[in-house]
Amino acid sequence: MKKNYFLNYLLFLSLFTTFFSCGTDDGNNYEEIPEETSPVVLDINAVPYPKLSDYKLYEGELKNIEPAYKVIPYDLNTPLFTDYAHKKRFIWMPKDTKATYTTDAQIPDFPIGTILVKNFYYEDVLPNDVTRIIETRIMIKKPEGWIFANYVWNDEQTEATLNVNGGTVPxxxxxxxxxxxINYKVPSQEQxxxxxxxxxxxxxIGVxxxxxxxxxxxxxxxxxxxSKWIQEGYLDNKPTNINSTVDWTDTSQSLELRARSYLDINCAHCHTxxxxxxxxxxxxxxxxxxxxxxLGVCVEPEDFVTGNQQYIVDAQDPxxxxxxxxVETTIQTEMMPNLGRTVTHTEGLELLEEWITNMEVSCP
Known part of the structure; x- marks a missing residue:
C-alpha cells in the first residue's frame, strides 16, 4: 500500500515539474504562441515591383486571387463600369497602422504603405469558357503621395508584369x-x-x-x-449615420438615388x-x-453639342x-467617360433613360 502511494507521488511530481518547466526566460510560466504576420512584401523605396507576385498579396496559385493574411477584400455599392469586366478589390496596410475617417464623401486619410488592389477579369471567355484575368491595378501610398502600378497578366495566367504604356487585349x-x-484597353500610367x-x-476614387x-x-x-476595417485595425472609427450611395441595380431604391449613385462612381471623379x-x-x-x-437638369451646356441637345439633362426627354x-455614344471624342470603356453600358443607359423620363419637372 505504501509502495503504491510512493509511486503515485513520484508520478505526480514528474508531471508537475514537466508542466511548469514550459515557461519562458522572463519567468512567465506559459509558452508564447507566435503572432501571425502578413506575408505581404512592401519596400516603400522599391515599389512598384516588376511582377505582381513580388508583393505576396495572394496565397496559393496566383490566378486564384486568394488574398493572403491581412489582405482584406472589399466591394462598392455601385462599381465603375469597365466594358463589363468583373472586379475583385483588396486593401492592405502595414502592421500597427490605420486610416482615419474624414467625411462620408472623401477617402479616409490612409497611412503610408497602404496598398489598394483591383483585379479585372472576365468569365466564360471563348473558346473554352474559362475565367481570364486581364490586369491588376495597384495604388500605393508613398511619403510623397499615391503612385500607380498596372500589371498585365500573361496568357498562362501564372504572372502579371508591370506595364506603364498601356495596350489592347482582344x-x-x-x-x-x-x-x-471587344478590344479591351489597358490604360497607360498617364491615362x-x-x-x-x-x-x-x-x-x-472608390474607397x-x-x-x-x-x-x-x-x-x-x-x-x-x-466595421470589418475597424475590427482588423484598418480604420479608426465609423459614424453612426453615413450618407451612402446605393446599388444602382437595386430596384427597391428610388430612381433618383440609383441614378445619382451611378453618375457618382462613373462620372464624379472628373465632373467635380x-x-x-x-x-x-x-x-x-x-x-x-x-x-x-x-446634375445638369435644365442647364445649358457650355461646351460643344452634337445634335440638338439644349440641356445637359432635358427633363422628361432623354x-x-x-x-x-x-453615355450612349462610342465616338472617342464625344463619349463619357472617355476612358475605361469602348462599348455602351446598355443597362446603365436604360437606367438614365428611365430616370430622365420620369422626372416630375420639365425644362422650358
Missing amino acids: LEWSQNGETMA CTTCHSLNGTYTP KPQNLNKLYDYKDGTLNQL PGGDCDEAPMNFAFSQTNIPEN RGSLLYFR
Whole structure:
C-alpha cells in the first residue's frame, strides 16, 4: 500500500515539474504562441515591383486571387463600369497602422504603405469558357503621395508584369447567351492620372465611406465593411449615420438615388471641383446631386453639342439630353467617360433613360 502511494507521488511530481518547466526566460510560466504576420512584401523605396507576385498579396496559385493574411477584400455599392469586366478589390496596410475617417464623401486619410488592389477579369471567355484575368491595378501610398502600378497578366495566367504604356487585349466572351467581343484597353500610367487626379494630387476614387457602407460575406461571416476595417485595425472609427450611395441595380431604391449613385462612381471623379472636367457646369458627386442643377437638369451646356441637345439633362426627354448622348455614344471624342470603356453600358443607359423620363419637372 505504501509502495503504491510512493509511486503515485513520484508520478505526480514528474508531471508537475514537466508542466511548469514550459515557461519562458522572463519567468512567465506559459509558452508564447507566435503572432501571425502578413506575408505581404512592401519596400516603400522599391515599389512598384516588376511582377505582381513580388508583393505576396495572394496565397496559393496566383490566378486564384486568394488574398493572403491581412489582405482584406472589399466591394462598392455601385462599381465603375469597365466594358463589363468583373472586379475583385483588396486593401492592405502595414502592421500597427490605420486610416482615419474624414467625411462620408472623401477617402479616409490612409497611412503610408497602404496598398489598394483591383483585379479585372472576365468569365466564360471563348473558346473554352474559362475565367481570364486581364490586369491588376495597384495604388500605393508613398511619403510623397499615391503612385500607380498596372500589371498585365500573361496568357498562362501564372504572372502579371508591370506595364506603364498601356495596350489592347482582344477578347470574346459569352454573356447572357450572347457573344461579346471587344478590344479591351489597358490604360497607360498617364491615362490613370486623368481620372485619379483631384486638385493636381493623385488619389483613389472608390474607397469612400459612402461607397463602402454595405454588408460583405467574408469567410468568417457577414459584416459591414467599415466595421470589418475597424475590427482588423484598418480604420479608426465609423459614424453612426453615413450618407451612402446605393446599388444602382437595386430596384427597391428610388430612381433618383440609383441614378445619382451611378453618375457618382462613373462620372464624379472628373465632373467635380478640382477634377479633370471641373470647368463644366456640373458636380456629379453624390453628396452634391441632391441639387438638380448639379446634375445638369435644365442647364445649358457650355461646351460643344452634337445634335440638338439644349440641356445637359432635358427633363422628361432623354434623347434631348446631352448626358444621355454622351453615355450612349462610342465616338472617342464625344463619349463619357472617355476612358475605361469602348462599348455602351446598355443597362446603365436604360437606367438614365428611365430616370430622365420620369422626372416630375420639365425644362422650358
